[in-house]
Amino acid sequence: MSRINFRNTTGLLAIAASLAFTAFAGVSQAQESKAPAEAGQASQPAKSWQTGIHRTDLLKRDLDVSGREVVQVLVDIDPGVSSPKHSHPGVEVAYVLEGTFEYQLEGQPPVTLKAGESLYIPAGTAHVAKNVGTGKASELATYIVKKGVPAVELSK
Structure with a gap:
């Protein structure tokens, strides 16, 4: 029989909430990107990343x-929205669950991935993820990072 340890569960939830807040806190200077134009339509400004990126922390161990x-x-990530340019204090493996992402890793040409494809991002490599599709795009991001260091460092 399994019992839930509420003290540990509450602590994990607090850590997860803290990580989510830290990940994109304090970034008001991010610029809006342009959404891809539909056939016959002018390109429209995309939503700000603050309202277009939704993170759900799943695990921290x-x-x-x-x-x-x-x-x-x-x-x-909503259509046309880009993450701010950032890096992590460890490696990231991004697995696309839905939609189409364009990843721009510093010093490399852009890479476009669709559902079922993965990308390895080396530790400390500045990068941007953008939803270049017409619908929601989702990725499962797995980080192996240093403890006690902010999970995200914003780049200029």
């Missing part, structure tokens, strides 16, 4: 490697 943890997040 210590690894058996000293000073490292794994964090898993579901990221939903």
Whole structure:
């Protein structure tokens, strides 16, 4: 019989909420991107990333490697919305669940991925993820990062 330890569950929820807030807190200078134009229509400004990116923290656990943890997040991005340019204090593996993303990793040409495709992002590599499709795009982001360090560092 399984019992829920509410003390640990509450602590994990607080950590997850803190991680979600930290991930994109304080970024008011992000610029809006242009949504792809539909046939015969002019391109419209996309929604601001603050209202167009939805994060759901799924997991955060210590690894058996000293000073490292794994964090898993579901990221939903509205059409035409881009994340701010950022990096992580460890590697990220992005798996596209739905829609079409364009990933721009610093120093590399853009990569477009559709549902079922994955991308490895090396530790400290600045990058941007943009929904270039016409509907919602979702990715499962798995991070193996240093503990005690902000999960996201915004780039200029």
